[in-house]
Amino acid sequence: MTPAPAPVRQAYHLRLYVAGQTPKSVLAFRNLKQMCEEHLEGRYEIEIIDLVENPQLAAGDQILAVPTLVRRLPEPIKKIIGDLSNTERVLVGLDLRER
Amino acid sequence: MKKSQSAVGLLVPHEPRGPELAKTPTGIRGLDEITRGGLPKGRPTLVCGGPGSGKTLLALTFLVNGAIQFDEPGVLLTFEENAEEIASDVASLGFDLPELIKTKKLSVDYVRVERSEIEETGEYDLEGLFIRLDYAIRTVGAKRVVLDTIESLFAGLENDSILRSELRRLFRWLKEQGVTAVITAERGEGLLTRQGLEEYVSDAVILLDHRVHDQVSTRRLRVVKYRGTHHGTNEYPFLINADGISVLPVSSLALQHAAPLDRVSSGIASLDGMLGGKGYYRGSTILVSGTAGTGKTSLAAHFLDAACRRGERCLCFLFEESPQQHLRNMRSIGIDLEPWVTAGLLQFHADRPSRYGLETHLATMHQVVADFKPTVTVIDPVTNLMTVGTFADVEAMLTRMIDHLKTENITAMLTSLSSGQSEIERGETTISSLMDTWIVLANDVAGGHHRRGLYVLKSRGMAHSNELREFVLTDHGLTMLDAAGRSPRDAA
Numbered sequence: 001m002t003p004a005p006a007p008v009r010q011a012y013h014l015r016l017y018v019a020g021q022t023p024k025s026v027l028a029f030r031n032l033k034q035m036c037e038e039h040l041e042g043r044y045e046i047e048i049i050d051l052v053e054n055p056q057l058a059a060g061d062q063i064l065a066v067p068t069l070v071r072r073l074p075e076p077i078k079k080i081i082g083d084l085s086n087t088e089r090v091l092v093g094l095d096l097r098e099r
Numbered sequence: 100m101k102k103s104q105s106a107v108g109l110l111v112p113h114e115p116r117g118p119e120l121a122k123t124p125t126g127i128r129g130l131d132e133i134t135r136g137g138l139p140k141g142r143p144t145l146v147c148g149g150p151g152s153g154k155t156l157l158a159l160t161f162l163v164n165g166a167i168q169f170d171e172p173g174v175l176l177t178f179e180e181n182a183e184e185i186a187s188d189v190a191s192l193g194f195d196l197p198e199l200i201k202t203k204k205l206s207v208d209y210v211r212v213e214r215s216e217i218e219e220t221g222e223y224d225l226e227g228l229f230i231r232l233d234y235a236i237r238t239v240g241a242k243r244v245v246l247d248t249i250e251s252l253f254a255g256l257e258n259d260s261i262l263r264s265e266l267r268r269l270f271r272w273l274k275e276q277g278v279t280a281v282i283t284a285e286r287g288e289g290l291l292t293r294q295g296l297e298e299y300v301s302d303a304v305i306l307l308d309h310r311v312h313d314q315v316s317t318r319r320l321r322v323v324k325y326r327g328t329h330h331g332t333n334e335y336p337f338l339i340n341a342d343g344i345s346v347l348p349v350s351s352l353a354l355q356h357a358a359p360l361d362r363v364s365s366g367i368a369s370l371d372g373m374l375g376g377k378g379y380y381r382g383s384t385i386l387v388s389g390t391a392g393t394g395k396t397s398l399a400a401h402f403l404d405a406a407c408r409r410g411e412r413c414l415c416f417l418f419e420e421s422p423q424q425h426l427r428n429m430r431s432i433g434i435d436l437e438p439w440v441t442a443g444l445l446q447f448h449a450d451r452p453s454r455y456g457l458e459t460h461l462a463t464m465h466q467v468v469a470d471f472k473p474t475v476t477v478i479d480p481v482t483n484l485m486t487v488g489t490f491a492d493v494e495a496m497l498t499r500m501i502d503h504l505k506t507e508n509i510t511a512m513l514t515s516l517s518s519g520q521s522e523i524e525r526g527e528t529t530i531s532s533l534m535d536t537w538i539v540l541a542n543d544v545a546g547g548h549h550r551r552g553l554y555v556l557k558s559r560g561m562a563h564s565n566e567l568r569e570f571v572l573t574d575h576g577l578t579m580l581d582a583a584g585r586s587p588r589d590a591a
Contacts, residue, residue, distance in 0.1 A: 077216070
């Protein structure tokens with residue numbers, strides 16, 4: 001998780017919590033990937049945590065719902081829950097667009 | 100019950116016909132009696148009540164008792180306070196949560212949901228919560244689970260319909276795990292819970308209530324629902340004190356007391372004579388009524404003294420005097436109770452009636468009785484308690500107390516202070532039906548003399564005297580006079 005030597009704009013460290021390969025988690029990942037390519041090209045990193053394999057990791061980020069997208073960086077931490085199908089809301093949630 | 104002389108069939112009208120559900124004991128005094136053994140094993144129970152009604156404490160006690168007394172580890176999923184806050188809340192009750200966590204008898208997971216930090220978009224489920232709970236259950240091998248208070252999720256998440264269907268799934272899942280769960284919920288208006296959770300948890304529902312009436316607070320517990328089991332449906336007063344939570348049950352309003360035949364002396368030979376020659380029945384309840392200064396407390400002191408001489412354990416509740424005053428006053432008529440206190444046979448409990456509600460008093464008395472295990476109990480005077488509650492309340496609560504004493508085969512003497520308008524007053528009539536023996540003390544001023552008299556108004560199950568006997572209080576106790584107005588001592 002080396003912060004990219006971000007020139008002007010900040011790097012994004014995103015963590016996607018899922019519980020197994022469910023249609024919702026697959027959809028969420030696809031939506032996330034697409035959004036990142038469009039808006040954060042070259043300055044993002046996505047980490048996927050499958051809670052079925054690592055249940056002990058759920059408490060740390062206070063995960064309840066899945067899928068949950070956590071923006072670790074830049075701070076402050078943001079959480080977006082759901083399959084990320086509403087790109088507008090995801091962008092607002094990540095502070096990439098004005099509310 | 101074993102000592103009973105009555106037909107066995109009469110003693111067990113409440114036994115269920117079919118096999119009862121398996122139960123998980125809470126270890127909470129009184130609650131396990133009301134529920135005939137505890138909460139439904141392997142099923143969720145909903146505990147609802149307003150803020151400060153004791154929900155969290157009840158739930159935590161269930162967990163801690165499980166871990167310590169019943170070798171059943173537990174999981175606490177808390178939505179309101181973190182583990183440190185909870186641990187410090189209950190440390191004063193002697194619950195050492197950090198130690199239980201360290202020894203893997205308890206797992207605490209604090210679930211924090213902050214709506215302002217969360218954006219919702221699209222479909223989701225609460226599998227994350229399930230995974231956390233499952234992980235915690237497996238970590239300690241939990242048999243008990245508490246969710247406190249899961250309704251907080253409604254404030255944290257926007258999508259009500261997802262939440263509701265997920266909660267439904269959660270309660271079903273808990274059943275599949277075979278854990279006995281307690282789910283706490285906030286009392287709602289017109290509903291048992293604010294979010295209608297009672298709809299999802301159908302096995303057992305317990306309602307806690309905290310009322311303040313005339314500046315006196317009373318806590319009550321009611322089992323609203325308990326599928327597949329007999330349970331008491333009344334409201335039961337409960338206490339939260341330094342020992343935690345305890346519920347005062349009505350043990351058997353079905354009148355199934357044993358009726359022992361042995362007799363106990365009143366401590367006054369001539370009074371024993373008036374009571375069929377042998378004194379009171381053991382386990383019976385005796386009312387001693389009279390106006391101020393008629394000698395009620397003295398009569399009770401004789402009774403206590405005699406019981407202690409027999410080596411019985413005696414408990415004396417004082418609602419008028421302090422134990423020191425009582426001891427001093429009784430010494431003045433030649434009864435020294437202090438050695439019995441020193442020997443641990445006699446225990447005094449003095450309290451101001453106005454200190455708490457009637458129910459709290461009775462719940463406290465219940466607890467003291469359970470701790471001290473007396474065979475004789477005196478309440479002096481019971482009328483002072485009656486000023487604390489309404490008439491119907493007083494009757495109901497005294498019924499419970501007397502009932503409990505009878506069930507435990509404790510001989511009880513209650514003194515009652517009459518105001519003087521009539522010898523027998525309304526308050527006394529109310530409780531008289533509960534009494535086996537009723538002794539009335541009366542003063543009479545005639546011919547420049549203050550004279551004291553007593554008679555046995557009733558005494559069930561024995562041929563008692565109907566005489567009005569004159570007596571005097573001397574420095575060697577209460578002494579009956581003969582028909583000519585002489586004490587036997589004088590005559591001798």
